[in-house]
Amino acid sequence: MGNRTCECGHVNPKGTVLCESCGKPMEGNQHIDGNEPNKLLNMRYDGSARRSKTYNKTFVDKVWNFFSSVKVGVWLIVLVLVASAIGTIYPQEMNNQSPLPAAQYYVEEYGITGKIYYQLGFHDLYGSWWYLLLVAGLAISLVIASLDRVVPLYRSLKKQKPKRHTTFMQRQRLFGKAEQATEQDKEEMIANLKKKRYKITEQEGHVLAEKGRFSRWGPYVNHIGLIIFLMGVMLRSVPFMYIDETLWVREGETEPIPGTDGQYYIENVDFFVETYDESDPRFKDALEQEGTVVSNYQTDAIIYERTDDGLPGVEPELTKIQEGAIQVNNPIKVDGFGLYQTTYQLNEFKSMSFKIHETNDKEEKAIGGEFTIDLMNPESEYILENGMRVEIVSYFPEFDMEDGEPVSVSKYPKNPAFVLNVYPPEDPNSPETSFLAIGANLDPEENNQYKVSITNFETRDVTGLTITKDRTLWILALGGLIFMIGVVQGMYWPHRRIWIQPKEQGFWLAAHTNKNWFGMKKEIQQVIEGTDVPMVNDQVEQEQ
């Protein structure tokens, strides 16, 4: 494939379209960038030797060529775009609050289309293997397409010499002959170029004025930013990098913070929900329309650090290290862990008090005092002052009936119910069974002599916190930052080059910019002002 040594003596890599040093079109390689004789040169990657345009034999070549294509990249973008959009037609399973299983939820909620949606796996689209594959394809395309271009482009721009081949000069879009111009005009032009912050390099009277080369790296810099970002996202599946736990803490209780190996504890002093004052003139109209609006969810918390050896089974010795409020948008930070207000449960039962009276006593006078059951930690039996014994046969913290059987939906006392055995003092061997729940007091055999009644209960609020430690955030931030720098770098500065080639009479002038030709022409106009150099021709406009 083509001759590698240019007549200027520079040895180019295989597949070079324009000599890296002098820009002469390399014979046999012009089809690569679609150059035609006597037409303008394609300057996109400065005619550098791109691997994807040079090799196409082995499997690796073919994979490389596939992913380095911009067309393939755009297709991948479009596919990810369409797939992402499809995922919003119905709610994703992970964002769905419904207690129904997904198989049931979609068909019941959305009918036949919902069923199809579920069966195609779109209910978990963003976690599906094919979506991840598309994103991975996009990431690979980012890397390969960038490498395929940036490496040869870097080489080419580094090796370029001011002394250019005449063909290169003539086949630039902006080209002109200044045959009347003098050496003094040239010096003046160079001075003007320097004023415009061009970097001047000279070689045997040939001049290269260049500025804004750094903007050529913009696209690759922003792609690097995206790669770093995607790597950060991937690292989140590594437990060391990313911890995400839920913690429920009842008011007055102290719990170890998950993920900290029992080093830190949190006490829920108070949890409360506040709402907007409906008489506030500011929001009066809106609140009439919308009803009650919450203004604050808050946990007043104390953070402790364990200061003993932390032996298992030993009551921990805790030292208070921090005290404050956890609100939405306002987490507490402890040693890299963030404690976020996520959810809550108001008025969970804490304890219930009961008395025993004779079934047919209208006044329900208590016999032998009261007993109180701690609902998180019930005892198996309670002895009353008169020696009466009450045994807890079954305890349902969150009672519900399922297929005619009493069950507990959870271990949290949201709707407590009991089956109790009362042992009368006069006959301790034949207990009476009662069933108690909120709003229910049943005697299965309907011949009980004694009846158990609820006299009192205590409630408390529970705060639901999310504990996270995220060591990937700085990677994501870095990726985002580099991306933005790259976009700005590549988009807002043009890479401009002007070549001056001495001739027997005067000199030739050629110029190239990677964008904004209008601005380039304006700048040349300013540079030649006051000299005898004529304005260059725009050979694209001339064709039209």
Place this chain on the structure above:
Amino acid sequence: MDLASLSSNLLYAAFVFYFIATIFFGASIRTKGKSDKQSRAATIAITITIIGFVLQLGYFITRWIVSKHAPVSNLFEFTTFFGMMLVFAFIIIYFIYRLNILGLFTLPVAIIIIAYASMFPTEVSPLIPALQTHWLYIHVTTAAAGEAILAVSFAAGLIYLIKMIDQSSFSIKNFTLELVIYAIYATIGFIMITLAFRATGYEAMFEVPMKDDPTVLTEVEYNMPAIYGPADGTLLTDDVMEPIFTVPTWMEGEDAARKLNTLVWSMLTGLALYGITLLILRKRVAAAIQPLLTKVNPDLVDEISYRSVAIGFPVFTLGALIFAMIWAQQAWNRFWGWDPKEVWALVTWLFYAAFLHLRLSKGWEGERSAWLAVIGFVIIMFNLIVVNLVIAGLHSYA
């Protein structure tokens, strides 16, 4: 006059000024002989636009003082702000390129957007805890600014298409272009029909079984005659129109029927308006506008369309993705949650990423680039309207 009413009067005033400015921009392109730059009408037009913008800025600041939070917290406030940013982006681009025709296209879009915004509840609403952060206005304002700059690209793209597409015979391109124009008519239709029935105070009550428990009935209020009634609904109000159709049962949500009804009314009104325009013009709307654009330099319009994307894309990335992630991380301790609004911001971003690749690497300039600018705006509007009103999520303001 208290501050709250001053605030809404400033918005009305801005609206009127934008309207007058549009007329002057219209006059400026009809001025014969003189070049655009010297046209007196154009100077007046841009001056009035700037006054209008300052007035709207006044609305924004006074409303901020009244509500004690940045007025970008509900659909009315956000959409109005988006309109304001569109005018702002236009003013900046105007001073770079001095293209009067751009005003004739951008300002009406801003006017329609602001009028559309006013159809939603305009009361000052309290902030739920998740919104109580500075990130509310950092994220929302930057995102809106980015989208507004991208919308200028749409206006320029539309000018390009109307100028360049051959109107001598009917084609798919012509049809699609008319469809885009009809979409604008339908939005005007929505505004007009809402205002019309609001003025008459139309009200029809339906009794509808609740979805979770069909034995419980709930009431749904219609403010437009029910072309589409709710499924299994009973009309309670006397002397009003009986529904012609009922919505299919797969359309869920108690508001689904009412929203569909409003949509149908808007489309019909838009169709009527469009039909009247056709009757008056006796040709396609784009064909009628085309002769006004003879002086327009298509390369310049194409350049503006691209330049708007080049500026809007990084601003959008920063506001709608990066700032959004920082906030989401702080409020919900996950920077990304696949919420529909988030996903559509990603879709928008991916779309403009594809746009830039096609333009910069594949040489898609001129007409193809203009079509892409139009599609991009459709995606932005979809995110603003459909995602907020139809697809529920964390961002559903209304």
